[in-house]
Amino acid sequence: xxxxxxxxxxxxxxxxxxxxxxxxxxxxxxxxxxxxxxxxxxxxxxxxxxxxxxxxxxxxxxxxxxxxxxxxxxxxxxxxxxxxxxxxxxxxxxxxxxxxxxxxxxxxxxxxxxxxxxxxxxxxxxxxxxxxxxxxxxxxxxxxxxxxxxxxxxxxxxxxxxxxxxxxxxxxxxxxxxxxxxxxxxxxxxxxxxxxxxxxxxxxxxxxxxxxxxxxxxxxxxxxxxxxxxxxxxxxxxxxxxxxxxxxxxxxxxxxxxxxxxxxxxxxxxxxxxxxxxxxxxxxxxxxxxxxxxxxxxxxxxxxxxxxxxxxxxxxxxxxxxxxxxxxxxxxxxxxxxxxxxxxxxxxxxxxxxxxxxxxxxxxxxxxxxxxxxxxxxxxxxxxxxxxxxxxxxxxxxxxxxxxxxxxxxxxxxxxxxxxxxxxxxxxxxxxxxxxxxxxxxxxxxxxxxxxxxxxxxxxxxxxxx
Amino acid sequence: xxxxxxxxxxxxxxxxxxxxxxxxxxxxxxxxxxxxxxxxxxxxxxxxxxxxxxxxxxxxxxxxxxxxxxxxxxxxxxxxxxxxxxxxxxxxxxxxxxxxxxxxxxxxxxxxxxxxxxxxxxxxxxxxxxxxxxxxxxxxxxxxxxxxxxxxxxxxxxxxxxxxxxxxxxxxxxxxxxxxxxxxxxxxxxxxxxxxxxxxxxxxxxxxxxxxxxxxxxxxxxxxxxxxxxxxxxxxxxxxxxxxxxxxxxxxxxxxxxxxxxxxxxxxxxxxxxxxxxxxxxxxxxxxxxxxxxxxxxxxxxxxxxxxxxxxxxxxxxxxxxxxxxxxxxxxxxxxxxxxxxxxxxxxxxxxxxxxxxxxxxxxxxxxxxxxxxxxxxxxxxxxxxxxxxxxxxxxxxxxxxxxxxxxxxxxxxxxxxxxxxxxxxxxxxxxxxxxxxxxxxxxxxxxxxxxxxxxxxxxxxxxxxxxxxxxxxxxxxxxxx
Numbered sequence: 021x022x023x024x025x026x027x028x029x030x031x032x033x034x035x036x037x038x039x040x041x042x043x044x045x046x047x048x049x050x051x052x053x054x055x056x057x058x059x060x061x062x063x064x065x066x067x068x069x070x071x072x073x074x075x076x077x078x079x080x081x082x083x084x085x086x087x088x089x090x091x092x093x094x095x096x097x098x099x100x101x102x103x104x105x106x107x108x109x110x111x112x113x114x115x116x117x118x119x120x121x122x123x124x125x126x127x128x129x130x131x132x133x134x135x136x137x138x139x140x141x142x143x144x145x146x147x148x149x150x151x152x153x154x155x156x157x158x159x160x161x162x163x164x165x166x167x168x169x170x171x172x173x174x175x176x177x178x179x180x181x182x183x184x185x186x187x188x189x190x191x192x193x194x195x196x197x198x199x200x201x202x203x204x205x206x207x208x209x210x211x212x213x214x215x216x217x218x219x220x221x222x223x224x225x226x227x228x229x230x231x232x233x234x235x236x237x238x239x240x241x242x243x244x245x246x247x248x249x250x251x252x253x254x255x256x257x258x259x260x261x262x263x264x265x266x267x268x269x270x271x272x273x274x275x276x277x278x279x280x281x282x283x284x285x286x287x288x289x290x291x292x293x294x295x296x297x298x299x300x301x302x303x304x305x306x307x308x309x310x311x312x313x314x315x316x317x318x319x320x321x322x323x324x325x326x327x328x329x330x331x332x333x334x335x336x337x338x339x340x341x342x343x344x345x346x347x348x349x350x351x352x353x354x355x356x357x358x359x360x361x362x363x364x365x366x367x368x369x370x371x372x373x374x375x376x377x378x379x380x381x382x383x384x385x386x387x388x389x390x391x392x393x394x395x396x397x398x399x400x401x402x403x404x405x406x407x408x409x410x411x412x413x414x415x416x417x418x419x420x421x422x423x424x425x426x427x428x429x430x431x432x433x434x435x436x437x438x439x440x441x442x443x444x445x446x447x448x449x450x451x452x453x454x455x456x457x458x459x460x461x462x463x464x465x466x467x468x469x470x471x472x473x474x475x476x477x478x479x480x481x482x483x484x485x486x
Numbered sequence: 487x488x489x490x491x492x493x494x495x496x497x498x499x500x501x502x503x504x505x506x507x508x509x510x511x512x513x514x515x516x517x518x519x520x521x522x523x524x525x526x527x528x529x530x531x532x533x534x535x536x537x538x539x540x541x542x543x544x545x546x547x548x549x550x551x552x553x554x555x556x557x558x559x560x561x562x563x564x565x566x567x568x569x570x571x572x573x574x575x576x577x578x579x580x581x582x583x584x585x586x587x588x589x590x591x592x593x594x595x596x597x598x599x600x601x602x603x604x605x606x607x608x609x610x611x612x613x614x615x616x617x618x619x620x621x622x623x624x625x626x627x628x629x630x631x632x633x634x635x636x637x638x639x640x641x642x643x644x645x646x647x648x649x650x651x652x653x654x655x656x657x658x659x660x661x662x663x664x665x666x667x668x669x670x671x672x673x674x675x676x677x678x679x680x681x682x683x684x685x686x687x688x689x690x691x692x693x694x695x696x697x698x699x700x701x702x703x704x705x706x707x708x709x710x711x712x713x714x715x716x717x718x719x720x721x722x723x724x725x726x727x728x729x730x731x732x733x734x735x736x737x738x739x740x741x742x743x744x745x746x747x748x749x750x751x752x753x754x755x756x757x758x759x760x761x762x763x764x765x766x767x768x769x770x771x772x773x774x775x776x777x778x779x780x781x782x783x784x785x786x787x788x789x790x791x792x793x794x795x796x797x798x799x800x801x802x803x804x805x806x807x808x809x810x811x812x813x814x815x816x817x818x819x820x821x822x823x824x825x826x827x828x829x830x831x832x833x834x835x836x837x838x839x840x841x842x843x844x845x846x847x848x849x850x851x852x853x854x855x856x857x858x859x860x861x862x863x864x865x866x867x868x869x870x871x872x873x874x875x876x877x878x879x880x881x882x883x884x885x886x887x888x889x890x891x892x893x894x895x896x897x898x899x900x901x902x903x904x905x906x907x908x909x910x911x912x913x914x915x916x917x918x919x920x921x922x923x924x925x926x927x928x929x930x931x932x933x934x935x936x937x938x939x940x941x942x943x944x945x946x947x948x949x950x951x952x953x954x955x956x957x958x959x960x961x962x963x964x965x966x967x968x
Binding site: 064281 | 566567573575580583585586587589684685686687688689692693719720721722723800801803804807808810812813814825826829848851852853856860
């Protein structure tokens with residue numbers, strides 16, 4: 021059995037959870053995105069960021085959780101240099117459901133994964149080890165991250181295998197992006213620990229996993245390790261193990277830190293937040309359309325094929341482009357353009373950030389295709405240029421001479437040349453008309469994709485006489 | 487020009503030109519210089535006070551708008567932050583700590599042209615009833631310097647009683663304003679939880695403590711409350727209800743009001759005979775004022791001291807864990823330590839009472855014991871709250887002696903924490919229930935002051951001050967010999 025604890029930063033928020041410092045700490049020099057409150061200076065008090073409650077509640081609702089009648093915050097007490105107050109303000113359901121959400125569920129490829137609880141808490145600062153090793157004599161602390169809003173999602177141990185875990189994390193990542201609460205592609209924005217056990221054996225917690233890719237590996241390693249201990253009759257200890265990124269194995273952490281008693285107490289400085297129906301309903305209304313609803317709409321309304329609809333709906337970047345570029349008549353073509361031609365050009369975070377493409381480019385391009393001014397393959401070339409320069413479609417088409425060649429006499433000359441060069445292929449086409457596509461390809465090659473494929477085929481057939 | 491004037495008289499004196507802020511501040515500073523070797527009310531003195539007074543005089547002369555305090559000296563307990571100055575909490579852990587910001591109450595007073603004359607002594611982190619636990623030595627009771635001034639806001643009470651300041655701000659977690667007010671024969675108010683912003687008050691037990699005004703007269707305390715009460719966006723626990731003018735109508739009297747004498751605080755073996763006798767005089771004074779008096783039993787009161795120490799140590803354990811000497815603190819070489827051993831080494835600089843409460847605070851909320859201690863204490867707190875609320879359906883005020891014992895000599899209770907904790911029995915109820923309570927100086931017996939405590943219901947400070955004012959006028963406190 022496998023269960024997950026996922027930490028997700030609410031990177032789309034403006035400010036930290038309890039003060040007005042920036043939630044986006046990544047752009048700052050060390051220890052410059054701080055104030056007396058997030059540094060826990062004596063006498064300061066937390067001021068709860070209401071937007072964080074709203075965004076976190078949206079996550080809870082999207083994961084079909086119950087939302088509580090009132091929200092409470094608790095202090096988790098432990099000493100660590102990255103924790104300015106030596107306690108973390110978090111949530112706890114020990115005395116009744118008072119965290120952002122509980123008892124949710126998500127379906128992953130037909131398997132139901134239950135969500136135990138979701139809580140809102142503050143992220144600690146960051147420790148930086150000189151020489152990137154914990155053995156170093158000097159540890160530096162950067163508090164820029166301290167107090168940034170974090171959502172912890174705890175699942176029940178409902179996963180059967182590492183593959184389900186990976187799919188679930190992808191679904192979750194898409195969901196968070198779609199809600200516009202977080203950008204999971206930012207480094208450290210989404211982190212996960214796993215609880216692993218075999219055949220009702222003791223639970224082993226695996227921590228310190230850097231990426232989802234490694235998480236899958238770590239779980240796999242841990243399952244195999246526990247299975248082989250069991251086969252040899254060796255007892256499995258309930259413990260916390262750390263993932264060793266270099267050796268790709270889990271190691272017993274043996275640190276006392278794990279048996280720590282957090283001495284939870286109520287955070288009296290933050291009054292109970294009453295979650296009235298009115299607020300919840302208005303947040304529900306504000307929630308973006310869900311991925312599954314988008315997918316459904318793309319299929320039924322526009323007749324977009326299932327697989328295309330799937331790709332389009334699950335990636336917020338693509339679906340936003342689609343939503344802004346399409347109308348009734350061009351939807352299918354826009355969807356195709358995005359999922360076949362654009363995709364390779366903007367498949368990473370960096371490429372997307374640098375891309376100059378706007379939705380209008382797509383609709384203009386589809387107009388050009390539909391009105392017969394450019395071919396599909398020219399459109400593809402144009403996209404490369406648009407992403408790079410952001411120039412208008414009209415500008416690119418005219419300056420690079422991408423206008424489709426549909427003039428019969430001009431095409432006829434080119435086709436004559438091809439026929440004289442490719443006598444063997446012409447002969448073959450006469451015997452087997454299917455192979456004429458080879459000749460069409462040659463014409464396209466010669467015209468750099470500008471030839472109108474339908475007219476080309478028609479002239480070719482006439483000239484060869486089939 | 488006497489330093490023994492009330493805040494109201496000071497303002498009138500400034501307005502009619504009989505005194506200037508500079509004269510008054512200069513005389514106050516001279517007096518402080520003379521008295522401090524004996525009283526030790528202050529941990530630091532505002533070096534710019536004279537210059538600030540000059541600026542205010544200039545504003546007055548040129549007819550500019552002047553704030554409500556007209557350069558009046560107000561002392562501030564040294565667990566309330568003033569930007570740029572030291573805020574030590576009377577602890578070696580913060581002996582060099584400079585706050586980067588002003589507490590909300592401090593910026594309010596500054597904007598009303600008060601002169602924050604100095605930071606006053608306290609029991610380390612406000613834990614104690616005598617200032618004997620200050621890391622920088624105790625303050626002394628100006629009525630008799632062999633006696634403790636009470637605590638933890640002992641320095642504040644001494645500065646006001648000893649004429650070193652007209653007003654003071656203390657903090658009250660379990661009686662820390664009212665206890666020293668009673669021991670030093672001044673007025674001290676613990677406001678409703680949430681009436682006064684705690685932003686900038688260094689937390690000891692944050693769910694029950696409040697900053698409270700202290701002065702020689704009830705009307706002075708009302709004036710100070712006028713300028714510190716109200717909603718503060720920097721303290722989400724402050725209440726949104728509008729605050730009245732506490733000074734207007736303070737003299738309406740209490741004729742026809744119903745007063746309950748809290749039985750568990752006003753009788754029994756722990757009550758000193760002298761205190762009891764003074765309290766009886768106050769009771770008859772209330773009757774003469776036209777109030778109806780009746781005894782009321784609140785049986786939960788017997789558990790309040792235990793409850794108070796469980797709750798406050800649990801919160802203190804958490805609130806004080808930030809003092810790890812990593813980001814600020816005192817010089818201590820970290821060579822040869824890993825961070826956990828360094829932190830434990832650094833934290834040995836806490837004094838004995840703080841250490842005692844830290845140890846308790848680590849224990850009572852811990853897994854396996856929380857149910858037996860912390861959660862039980864929270865249950866008592868809720869029951870007590872209900873009992874108080876039901877008492878206030880019948881009574882306008884609930885009264886008791888402020889402290890069941892007389893001021894004691896230095897060293898008398900310092901080695902007996904339990905006896906010391908019992909001195910809180912009459913004051914902790916107001917903190918545990920959130921209601922306001924005031925201590926009114928009533929008599930000096932054998933040279934030692936005795937105070938009377940009045941409680942009112944949540945946010946009934948105006949009515950509470952009216953009762954305090956009425957009681958104050960039934961007694962004459964002799965002038966202090968300094």
